[in-house]
Amino acid sequence: MIHFSINKAVFLQALNTTKRAISSKNAIPVLSTLKIEVSKEGIGLTGSNGQISIEHFISVQEENAGLLISSTGSILLEASFFINVVSSLPDIVLDLKEIEQKQVLLTSGKSEITLKGKEAELYPRLQEVAATKPLVLETKLLKDIINETAFAASTQESRPILTGVHFVLTDGTLKTVATDSHRMSQRKIQLDKAGDNFDVVIPSRSLREFTAVFSDEIETVEVFFSNNQLLFRSQHISFYTRLLEGTYPDTDRLIPKDFNTTVIFDTANLRHAMERARLLSNATQNGTVKLEIQNGVVSAHVNSPEVGKVNEELDILAVNGEDLMISFNPTYLIDALKAVGNEQVKISFISPIRPFTLVPNAEGEDFIQLITPVRTN
Amino acid sequence: MIHFSINKAVFLQALNTTKRAISSKNAIPVLSTLKIEVSKEGIGLTGSNGQISIEHFISVQEENAGLLISSTGSILLEASFFINVVSSLPDIVLDLKEIEQKQVLLTSGKSEITLKGKEAELYPRLQEVAATKPLVLETKLLKDIINETAFAASTQESRPILTGVHFVLTDGTLKTVATDSHRMSQRKIQLDKAGDNFDVVIPSRSLREFTAVFSDEIETVEVFFSNNQLLFRSQHISFYTRLLEGTYPDTDRLIPKDFNTTVIFDTANLRHAMERARLLSNATQNGTVKLEIQNGVVSAHVNSPEVGKVNEELDILAVNGEDLMISFNPTYLIDALKAVGNEQVKISFISPIRPFTLVPNAEGEDFIQLITPVRTN
Numbered sequence: 072m073i074h075f076s077i078n079k080a081v082f083l084q085a086l087n088t089t090k091r092a093i094s095s096k097n098a099i100p101v102l103s104t105l106k107i108e109v110s111k112e113g114i115g116l117t118g119s120n121g122q123i124s125i126e127h128f129i130s131v132q133e134e135n136a137g138l139l140i141s142s143t144g145s146i147l148l149e150a151s152f153f154i155n156v157v158s159s160l161p162d163i164v165l166d167l168k169e170i171e172q173k174q175v176l177l178t179s180g181k182s183e184i185t186l187k188g189k190e191a192e193l194y195p196r197l198q199e200v201a202a203t204k205p206l207v208l209e210t211k212l213l214k215d216i217i218n219e220t221a222f223a224a225s226t227q228e229s230r231p232i233l234t235g236v237h238f239v240l241t242d243g244t245l246k247t248v249a250t251d252s253h254r255m256s257q258r259k260i261q262l263d264k265a266g267d268n269f270d271v272v273i274p275s276r277s278l279r280e281f282t283a284v285f286s287d288e289i290e291t292v293e294v295f296f297s298n299n300q301l302l303f304r305s306q307h308i309s310f311y312t313r314l315l316e317g318t319y320p321d322t323d324r325l326i327p328k329d330f331n332t333t334v335i336f337d338t339a340n341l342r343h344a345m346e347r348a349r350l351l352s353n354a355t356q357n358g359t360v361k362l363e364i365q366n367g368v369v370s371a372h373v374n375s376p377e378v379g380k381v382n383e384e385l386d387i388l389a390v391n392g393e394d395l396m397i398s399f400n401p402t403y404l405i406d407a408l409k410a411v412g413n414e415q416v417k418i419s420f421i422s423p424i425r426p427f428t429l430v431p432n433a434e435g436e437d438f439i440q441l442i443t444p445v446r447t448n
Numbered sequence: 449m450i451h452f453s454i455n456k457a458v459f460l461q462a463l464n465t466t467k468r469a470i471s472s473k474n475a476i477p478v479l480s481t482l483k484i485e486v487s488k489e490g491i492g493l494t495g496s497n498g499q500i501s502i503e504h505f506i507s508v509q510e511e512n513a514g515l516l517i518s519s520t521g522s523i524l525l526e527a528s529f530f531i532n533v534v535s536s537l538p539d540i541v542l543d544l545k546e547i548e549q550k551q552v553l554l555t556s557g558k559s560e561i562t563l564k565g566k567e568a569e570l571y572p573r574l575q576e577v578a579a580t581k582p583l584v585l586e587t588k589l590l591k592d593i594i595n596e597t598a599f600a601a602s603t604q605e606s607r608p609i610l611t612g613v614h615f616v617l618t619d620g621t622l623k624t625v626a627t628d629s630h631r632m633s634q635r636k637i638q639l640d641k642a643g644d645n646f647d648v649v650i651p652s653r654s655l656r657e658f659t660a661v662f663s664d665e666i667e668t669v670e671v672f673f674s675n676n677q678l679l680f681r682s683q684h685i686s687f688y689t690r691l692l693e694g695t696y697p698d699t700d701r702l703i704p705k706d707f708n709t710t711v712i713f714d715t716a717n718l719r720h721a722m723e724r725a726r727l728l729s730n731a732t733q734n735g736t737v738k739l740e741i742q743n744g745v746v747s748a749h750v751n752s753p754e755v756g757k758v759n760e761e762l763d764i765l766a767v768n769g770e771d772l773m774i775s776f777n778p779t780y781l782i783d784a785l786k787a788v789g790n791e792q793v794k795i796s797f798i799s800p801i802r803p804f805t806l807v808p809n810a811e812g813e814d815f816i817q818l819i820t821p822v823r824t825n
Contacts, residue, residue, distance in 0.1 A: 152727070152755065159724040161717075174756070181763070182724060186756040340538075347536040347559060350529070378529065379551070379563040386558070 073109045073169040074142035077129070079160055079179065081136040085127040086154045088308065089118040091284055092125040093150045099195070104147040105154075106194045109140060117194070118150060119311075123277050124197045125284060126309040137164065145191035146173060156184055198311045200302040205293035206240070206266045210285050210305075213292060216247050217278045219258045219410045219438060224275035225251035235272035235315040237322070242268070248322050249275065250441075254403045255322060256410060259437035269296055272319050277312035284310055325441060327428065330419035332392035334369055335432050338416045340386045342408040344371055347381060349401040354378040359398040359445045364390060364420075388415060388432075397423045398447045404429075407440045450486045450546040451519035454506070456537055456556065458513040462504040463531045465685065466495040468661055469502040470527045476572070481524040482531075483571045486517060494571070495527060496688075500654050501574045502661060503686040514541065522568035523550060533561055575688045577679040582670035583617070583643045587662050587682075590669060593624050594655045596635045596787045596815060601652035602628035612649035612692040614699070619645070625699050626652065627818075631780045632699060633787060636814035646673055649696050654689035661687055702818060704805065707796035709769035711746055712809050715793045717763045719785040721748055724758060726778040731755040736775040736822045741767060741797075765792060765809075774800045775824045781806075784817045 089105060097103055097120055106117040113130040131138050146169060157165065160179035168176045170185070177184045217236070225233035236249045240262070248257040281303055285292060295302040303310040348360040354375040361372045369387050374380040397420060408416065413431030420427045429440040466482060474480055474497055483494040490507040508515050523546060534542065537556035545553045547562070554561045594613070602610035613626045617639070625634040658680055662669060672679040680687040725737040731752040738749045744767050750758040774797060785793065790808030797804045806817040 149755075155727050156724070159720070159727060161720060161724075181761040182721070183759045184724065184728070184756065185758075187754070343536070343538060344559070347533070347538075347561065350532050350536060351561070377564070378526075379561065381562075382560045384558040 072142055073107065073144040073146060073167065073175070075109055075114065075138060075140045076164055076166040077114070077139075078135065078137040079157065079163055079165050081129065081133070082165065083154070083158055085114075085116055085129050085307075086150075086157060088284055089116040089125050089127045090150055090154055091118070091280055092120055092123045093118040094120040095151055097121065101147065101189070101193050101195070103150060104189060104194070105150040106145065106147055106191055108145040108191065109143045111140060111143060113138060113140075119195075119197050121197070122274065122313050123280055124309075124311040126198075126311075128307050128309075130307075142169075144169060146175065147189040147191055147194055148175065148186060153186065156186065160184075198300070198302070198309070200295045200297045200300050200311065203295060204266055205295050205304070206262075206269075207264065207291050207293055208262075210289045210292045211287060212260070214282045214285070214287075215412075216245075216258050216260070217282050219412075220247050220249045220256045221275040221278045222249075222406055222410060223251060223254050223256040223440070224249040227251070232272060232315055232317040232319055234276075235274050235319070236278055237270075237272050237319040239270045240266075240268050248319075250320075250322060250325075253400070253443050254407065255325060255441040256407070257322065257326070257439050257441075270319075271296060271301060272315040272317070273301060273312060274315055281310055281312075284308060325426070326439060327419075327421055327425065330392070330421055330428075332364055332390075332395045332420040333417060334364065334390045334420075335388040335415055335417050337386055337388065338408050338411050338414055341416065342405055344383055344385055345401040345405050345408070347383065348373050349405065351375050351378055351381050352401055357398075357445055357447060358400055359447060360401045361396060361398045361447070364395045366394070392420075395420055395423065397427070397444050399427075399442055399444045403442045407442060410440065411438075412436075449519055450484065450521040450523060450544065450552070452486055452491065452515060452517045453541055453543040454491070454516075455512065455514040456534065456540055456542050458506065458510070459542065460531070460535055462491075462493055462506050462684075463527075463534060465661055466493040466502050466504045467527055467531055468495070468657055469497055469500045470495040471497040472528055474498065478524065478566070478570050478572070480527060481566060481571070482527040483522065483524055483568055485522040485568070486520045488517060488520060490515060490517075496572075496574050498574070499651065499690050500657055501686075501688040503575075503688075505684050505686075507684075519546075521546060523552065524566040524568055524571055525552065525563060530563065533563065537561075575677070575679070575686070577672045577674045577677050577688065580672060581643055582672050582681070583639075583646075584641065584668050584670055585639075587666045587669045588664060589637070591659045591662070591664075592789075593622075593635050593637065594659050596789075597624045597626045597633045598652040598655045599626075599783055599787065600628060600631050600633040600817070601626040604628070609649060609692055609694040609696055611653075612651050612696070613655055614647075614649050614696040616647045617643075617645050625696075627697075627699060627702075630777070630820050631784065632702060632818040633784070634699065634703070634816050634818075647696075648673060648678060649692040649694070650678060650689060651692055658687055658689075661685060702803070703816060704796075704798055704802065707769070707798055707805075709741055709767075709772045709797040710794060711741065711767045711797075712765040712792055712794050714763055714765065715785050715788050715791055718793065719782055721760055721762055722778040722782045722785070724760065725750050726782065728752050728755055728758050729778055734775075734822055734824060735777055736824060737778045738773060738775045738824070741772045743771070769797075772797055772800065774804065774821050776804075776819055776821045780819045784819060787817065788815075789813075 108115040116127045162180035165179040173188045293304045351373040369385045415432035417432040485492040493504045539557035542556040670681045728750040792809035794809040
């Protein structure tokens, strides 16, 4: 029979982290609840949607938590309802006590709220990652890699494997790649202290949640692998995600080596020009913008018979090679430019019908993106 | 054939004000456009949804507008599309020139965007308010009155007149009242320089838009009336709204004079307690909270057989009169407490089945609200 008191703000922050894994409209009703497990060491909170599970542990050692445990046990409570109730409590401290029949009494100031819960045994066992030797990564670096690649994954379920991001560690090199078959983004880094080689496909949705859950104050994260699950772990948070099954396509062969035209742009200027072009390309049949490279002048053109047209000479820093006319979906270029951390971007073309590449115009970063053009008449 | 150049930020702000009247899904297609009228004096922008019309005038005299008019005329442009295009332009100045066949060419920096427009003659004539002697009100006071009353208007179309707010000027006293038949809010003020008596019902939705459009920097607003329209006018903005037709019910007779129980609360404390109670009352059949006044102790109670219960002793500043048990929808009380500007609120009861009143516990403010209780067993 659980009984503890805790600082409301600390408890609420842990609840809100855990809640990120919980979906209110889950096919498995018990997953709309939050599991609270109270031991002598502290409080464990668990939330899951079946794909992602988050465990948040608040230790009795944490001074600002003001955690006092009188009695241990576990219970399930409706997650979003419970969190709303906790956040509404009047005092800075709350007392949670389990009373008869899986009910909890919350006391805070003069307010007494009784909530009905469920037996903890009803909660499924979701985590199956053995705590072997982990890969340790800087949180910020991992989040950067995710932000540089995950957006390029597919959102369509027609080829489920493409909704994931491919992480491959080979002899100290971590290669991360995502593609929806229209565009591709690949980032490589060298790891100083790499562990065993691995090859996994992580759902891009899980990775986006990971970036939201792990704040920048968390310096490093431990990564554990099993057959079909992966665990990101920090001091307080264990974040589990299922892995995607199947073979990821060979993307290395897609990356061209030789080009006929190369242009260096200011990243922000090009992005804004593409955002203007997209306003009108959205109203055209094929949704494309035409890029024209002629005698050292680069310009963008959209012609929508319904709405109007855009003609814009683009600011460039350098242009080399053959003249070219190429059409593409400006949204892919805008997304790609958002991912480029550098102020300058180098775009390299082969022909109007072959994918073109984007790389930051800087030394030392192994980051390449690919966009497939659209054939127009 | 229009031709002018203008500071982009100033133009955009005026466009966004005008856009507040424009609905993208209007039954009259031409109302999705914005009318631009260029005269030697400046630029007039007009948007309307048929109920509300907003005209914004940018004068050539305004220094920060940097308005240079080369040629006058008028045109209609798709409002939200045009505004998106303007906000995407690269330079701080833009040039708008009408070219052949009701097309405009927007030039800014190296960007040239052509947009198709329509003839200004297609726009309906919506404003019909004669510029007679206006009533002049402080903008802030008028917005306060609206915030204190408009929320209590009905959102149901079953009795259209109740979706409005009743403004009555009688011999220098402006009475403003709204009710949805479950609750009522009435504010009275004395005007120093009142004009002719009037009695109008203004749609509450129009009043909410008014509070959004007229910023607090605008010190005073002129109010003009006609048979079925009202005009709020400041230096740059003319805001027209249709009035509701029909007779507003007599609300004066609803306000009780004699009470059996009176309690003074801290406004914020009571509001937070009601917000907690509402979390659980939402899960009950009749959605009510029970207030119990007994031997000088005031407490709130909700019992949801499904979810749990709340019992809370409320902080009070004073209590007088008979003991009482009364049930009501906590949302009505929360809304009412939000409208009370004062730190303390006096609530007065007659019996469990008669409406109770809220007034700020302060001298000099003529502001009263009424909430109807719910009969429970």
